[in-house]
Amino acid sequence: MENEKLRGSHVISRIFYFYLDGFRSMTTGKTLWTIILIKLFIIFFILKLFFFPDFLNTRYDNDDERAAHVAKELTSVPSEQTPF
Amino acid sequence: MEDLYSLVDWSRAQFALTAMFHWLFVPLTLGLGLIICCMETLYYRSGDVRWKHITKFWANLFGVNFALGVATGIILEFQFGTNWSNYSWFVGDIFGAPLAIEGIMAFFMESTFIAIMFFGWNKVSKGVHLASTWLTVIGASISALWILVANAWMQYPTGMQFNPDTVRNEMVDFFAVLLSPVALNKFFHSVTAGWVLGAVFVIAVSAWFLWKKRETFLAEKSMKVAAWVGFAGILLVSYTGDGSAYQVAEKQPMKLAAMEGIYEGSNGQGLVAFGILNPAKKSYNDAEDPFLFKIEIPRLLSLLATRDADGYVAGIENIIDGGYPVKNAAGEWVTAPSANDRIVEGRAAIQALADYQAATKAGDVAAATDAALRLEQNYPSFGYGYVNDLAQLVPHVPLTFYSFHIMIILGGYFVVLFVVVLLFSYKKMLARYTWLLWVFMLSLPLGYICLEAGWIVAEVGRQPWVIQDIMPTFSAISRIETSAVQTTFWLFAVLFTVLVVAEVGIMLKQIKKGSELK
Numbered sequence: 141m142e143n144e145k146l147r148g149s150h151v152i153s154r155i156f157y158f159y160l161d162g163f164r165s166m167t168t169g170k171t172l173w174t175i176i177l178i179k180l181f182i183i184f185f186i187l188k189l190f191f192f193p194d195f196l197n198t199r200y201d202n203d204d205e206r207a208a209h210v211a212k213e214l215t216s217v218p219s220e221q222t223p224f
Numbered sequence: 225m226e227d228l229y230s231l232v233d234w235s236r237a238q239f240a241l242t243a244m245f246h247w248l249f250v251p252l253t254l255g256l257g258l259i260i261c262c263m264e265t266l267y268y269r270s271g272d273v274r275w276k277h278i279t280k281f282w283a284n285l286f287g288v289n290f291a292l293g294v295a296t297g298i299i300l301e302f303q304f305g306t307n308w309s310n311y312s313w314f315v316g317d318i319f320g321a322p323l324a325i326e327g328i329m330a331f332f333m334e335s336t337f338i339a340i341m342f343f344g345w346n347k348v349s350k351g352v353h354l355a356s357t358w359l360t361v362i363g364a365s366i367s368a369l370w371i372l373v374a375n376a377w378m379q380y381p382t383g384m385q386f387n388p389d390t391v392r393n394e395m396v397d398f399f400a401v402l403l404s405p406v407a408l409n410k411f412f413h414s415v416t417a418g419w420v421l422g423a424v425f426v427i428a429v430s431a432w433f434l435w436k437k438r439e440t441f442l443a444e445k446s447m448k449v450a451a452w453v454g455f456a457g458i459l460l461v462s463y464t465g466d467g468s469a470y471q472v473a474e475k476q477p478m479k480l481a482a483m484e485g486i487y488e489g490s491n492g493q494g495l496v497a498f499g500i501l502n503p504a505k506k507s508y509n510d511a512e513d514p515f516l517f518k519i520e521i522p523r524l525l526s527l528l529a530t531r532d533a534d535g536y537v538a539g540i541e542n543i544i545d546g547g548y549p550v551k552n553a554a555g556e557w558v559t560a561p562s563a564n565d566r567i568v569e570g571r572a573a574i575q576a577l578a579d580y581q582a583a584t585k586a587g588d589v590a591a592a593t594d595a596a597l598r599l600e601q602n603y604p605s606f607g608y609g610y611v612n613d614l615a616q617l618v619p620h621v622p623l624t625f626y627s628f629h630i631m632i633i634l635g636g637y638f639v640v641l642f643v644v645v646l647l648f649s650y651k652k653m654l655a656r657y658t659w660l661l662w663v664f665m666l667s668l669p670l671g672y673i674c675l676e677a678g679w680i681v682a683e684v685g686r687q688p689w690v691i692q693d694i695m696p697t698f699s700a701i702s703r704i705e706t707s708a709v710q711t712t713f714w715l716f717a718v719l720f721t722v723l724v725v726a727e728v729g730i731m732l733k734q735i736k737k738g739s740e741l742k
């Protein structure tokens with residue numbers, strides 16, 4: 141029945157129905173997809189947005205300023221050090 | 225400074241937690257994937273529908289592991305941008321390019337073919353389905369390649385040039401990065417270690433079926449395939465592990481010294497087969513004996529590390545003091561510099577970078593040229609300039625030593641395990657001894673311990689470096705609040721625990737359900 145529906149149709153429709161039938165017939169897969177979607181939501185919409193801002197991109201507008209910041213960070217440290 | 229080290233420690237702990245959690249899923253995907261490929265190939269070649277059901281059963285477990293593990297590695301990339309911004313900027317496209325390729329390949333290759341692998345039964349031909357299964361697993365392995373190339377570059381930076389204008393390392397030779405001996409060894413070592421874990425997993429689950437007197441056909445057939453994959457895997461792991469140790473001896477001698485607990489090097493150095501470190505030894509240069517007890521195989525470490533049984537292997541004190549013969553990048557024998565020499569060079573490099581920045585801002589071309597030259601000359605020791613205590617150059621010896629020896633001992637155990645499974649399989653005696661089935665089942669956690677121990681050796685052993693000799697952890701860090709890192713550390717701990725519990729729960733449910741094979 142499904143194969144008859146797919147046969148002769150456009151390749152995009154066949155791919156669409158391939159995925160649609162696949163998702164419909166899932167059993168454990170539905171639980172797994174739920175976990176994946178919750179996980180992706182937590183990772184990208186909670187962790188990334190609220191806890192993991194890009195340090196340099198959020199503080200500096202362009203690459204020159206970012207490079208200047210890193211250069212300052214990397215060249216200012218030795219003066220704080222005690223002699224070995 | 226104390227705050228800085230607390231921040232560094234928490235950031236390291238968070239990265240370690242995330243990486244170790246991610247590393248629970250990846251090797252099982254690689255190993256179980258290959259075993260499924262072998263099983264489906266048997267179905268394709270024999271036409272025996274029982275192999276199809278066996279393949280589908282293990283593919284379901286593969287799917288559970290894949291789904292729970294997917295995107296857990298992304299969190300590592302978040303941490304680079306937030307916690308390790310100096311590092312992220314400093315490595316430039318060298319680190320970004322492999323990760324970007326990995327992301328694209330993972331998305332297109334794995335997501336396309338995994339759909340056919342799971343949805344395509346009875347919808348595509350047997351050949352197309354088999355090809356899709358193989359391509360899913362090959363895609364996953366190639367994804368691992370790019371991640372390991374990036375990691376290998378941190379252990380052995382090559383194919384790049386530092387640009388003092390952008391304060392970034394820029395890739396000048398893509399193939400030097402891709403094909404560095406460290407990258408190749410690391411890739412094959414990690415992937416084949418995944419085969420071992422996949423095999424141990426299949427053997428353990430199959431042993432449970434035999435113990436329960438269920439699915440005996442599936443269990444016996446699966447164990448045989450898994451044991452062959454595992455046996456091939458462990459042999460390749462040994463071979464690539466030997467290659468890795470040789471690379472470590474050349475490029476990260478401090479890591480090798482920590483792996484073996486060597487403080488005083490010598491010619492004809494023995495390999496510690498088993499040892500208990502002396503907890504009273506607190507510093508690399510105190511008078512305490514490093515070992516309470518050890519069993520050593522004479523001259524073997526020299527042979528493995530230098531390919532000469534009388535070759536010289538440096539200890540931690542020697543590496544700090546320098547003065548021993550060592551091969552340079554051109555393959556010539558030179559005298560190893562002391563750590564203090566390298567600290568002087570490192571500080572000269574950092575001062576040269578500061579001078580270059582000032583001269584460029586002032587438009588003083590001559591001074592900038594002079595500074596750039598000094599920077600280039602001293603750049604190989606750049607990271608040493610941030611060291612203010614020689615003890616910072618010594619990794620955590622007990623953790624590195626014990627992890628290395630646990631990995632080696634378990635590696636040896638798995639050789640025996642796979643041989644035993646094969647022997648009993650061909651004699652059709654797999655289900656005869658209950659105690660043996662329990663040994664097979666209890667081997668599963670050992671597989672995970674072995675692989676995590678390997679990761680600890682690779683990563684803890686290279687401390688303090690995020691980029692070997694060029695950047696230590698304490699200059700790679702972002703100046704953020706320690707409390708922010710602590711908060712996200714505990715958030716991850718909760719999230720990962722929930723995911724592991726979900727994985728184990730769904731896996732157990734699937735295993736108990738069994739296959740469609742009647």
